[in-house]
Amino acid sequence: MSAFIEQLPKVELHLHIEGSLEPELVFALARRNGITLDYANEDALRAAYEFDDLQSFLNIYYAGMSVLQTEQDFFDMTHAYLRRAHNENVRHTEIFFDPQAHTERGVPFSAVVTGIHRALEQARYDWGISSRLILSFLRHLPEESAIETLRQAEPFHAWLTGVGLDSSETGNPPDKFRRAYALAREQGYRLVAHAGEEGPPQYIRDAIALLRVERIDHGVAAIQDPALMAELAESRMPLTVCPLSNLKLRVVNSMSDHPMRTLLQAGLCVTVNSDDPAYFGGYMNANYMALQQGLAMTDSELLQLAANGVEASWLSPEEKALLLRDVREHGEKFGVYATTG
Ligand SMILES: Nc1ncnc2[nH]cnc12
Numbered sequence: 001m002s003a004f005i006e007q008l009p010k011v012e013l014h015l016h017i018e019g020s021l022e023p024e025l026v027f028a029l030a031r032r033n034g035i036t037l038d039y040a041n042e043d044a045l046r047a048a049y050e051f052d053d054l055q056s057f058l059n060i061y062y063a064g065m066s067v068l069q070t071e072q073d074f075f076d077m078t079h080a081y082l083r084r085a086h087n088e089n090v091r092h093t094e095i096f097f098d099p100q101a102h103t104e105r106g107v108p109f110s111a112v113v114t115g116i117h118r119a120l121e122q123a124r125y126d127w128g129i130s131s132r133l134i135l136s137f138l139r140h141l142p143e144e145s146a147i148e149t150l151r152q153a154e155p156f157h158a159w160l161t162g163v164g165l166d167s168s169e170t171g172n173p174p175d176k177f178r179r180a181y182a183l184a185r186e187q188g189y190r191l192v193a194h195a196g197e198e199g200p201p202q203y204i205r206d207a208i209a210l211l212r213v214e215r216i217d218h219g220v221a222a223i224q225d226p227a228l229m230a231e232l233a234e235s236r237m238p239l240t241v242c243p244l245s246n247l248k249l250r251v252v253n254s255m256s257d258h259p260m261r262t263l264l265q266a267g268l269c270v271t272v273n274s275d276d277p278a279y280f281g282g283y284m285n286a287n288y289m290a291l292q293q294g295l296a297m298t299d300s301e302l303l304q305l306a307a308n309g310v311e312a313s314w315l316s317p318e319e320k321a322l323l324l325r326d327v328r329e330h331g332e333k334f335g336v337y338a339t340t341g
């Protein structure tokens with residue numbers, strides 16, 4: 001592992017907290033909650049992490065999170081992620097959670113959000129990691145369910161910065177959630193959505209035009225549409241790209257085919273993120289390393305990606321300036337300067 005990547009101050013903007021649940025914790029929580037799993041042990045579960053596409057991953061992802069029952073379970077999962085993030089010099093993280101995947105199983109919304117929030121507060125206190133929490137709607141469910149989830153979130157609005165949209169993309173276009181997003185916007189939430197992971201470039205356009213998002217999660221399908229790429233570059237609309245996720249879900253055939261460098265060189269505000277690190281083979285450092293090894297990205301390009309992460313974050317302008325200074329100073333220490341911007 002390169003010291004440049006290890007010591008680089010990093011921002012993570014696309015992380016599903018349920019996707020940070022490592023097999024060891026899945027089994028520990030199953031034991032604690034008296035749940036019997038379909039897998040004999042941690043290794044057997046890990047061996048099932050071979051995916052053909054997004055849906056084959058989502059099936060295992062939802063099964064894995066069924067061990068989460070109590071507020072303490074949500075705390076423990078979030079705390080474990082934050083410890084890893086801290087160890088990888090992640091300074092700021094914006095975390096998705098999927099409340100419907102838990103409330104549908106009878107887990108109260110309050111237990112989910114309180115456990116996660118408590119861990120975020122503790123990490124801020126213990127390790128100085130700042131964070132934001134993003135409530136993500138499941139797009140395979142009806143819009144009414146998303147709107148009901150927004151209602152359940154009302155008492156916890158102070159802990160929630162934004163709303164997002166994840167799960168099965170194909171056949172569930174942004175248009176389906178127009179009313180839910182309009183409501184969230186009225187209530188003061190910031191808006192993001194997964195678009196252009198497996199879905200077409202038109203979903204990226206629609207997320208921007210119909211849902212009025214300020215960031216696109218994934219967005220790698222933009223590579224198929226030069227006019228869209230030019231618009232995204234011009235507006236500096238951030239894309240929260242997840243390299244190892246794209247590889248494991250076969251969005252790209254190999255890391256050397258990944259569009260990250262082309263998007264970066266075209267002036268888009270692309271960022272590096274881990275998506276579901278327990279399932280896709282690594283956290284933030286591993287994602288930077290995949291770009292370094294698979295695309296031969298230079299330290300200068302990696303520095304620019306880290307700076308883009310700060311730019312795309314929901315930190316205040318003052319906090320961004322401080323963190324950007326740390327990123328630049330890290331580069332100077334290694335004699336490295338950002339490529340663009
Ligand atoms: N990569 C991904 N795409 C869509 N939904 C998800 N939920 C968790 N990870 C996801």
Ligand SMILES: [Zn+2]
Binds near residue numbers: 014016166194217275
């Ligand atoms: Zn995602």
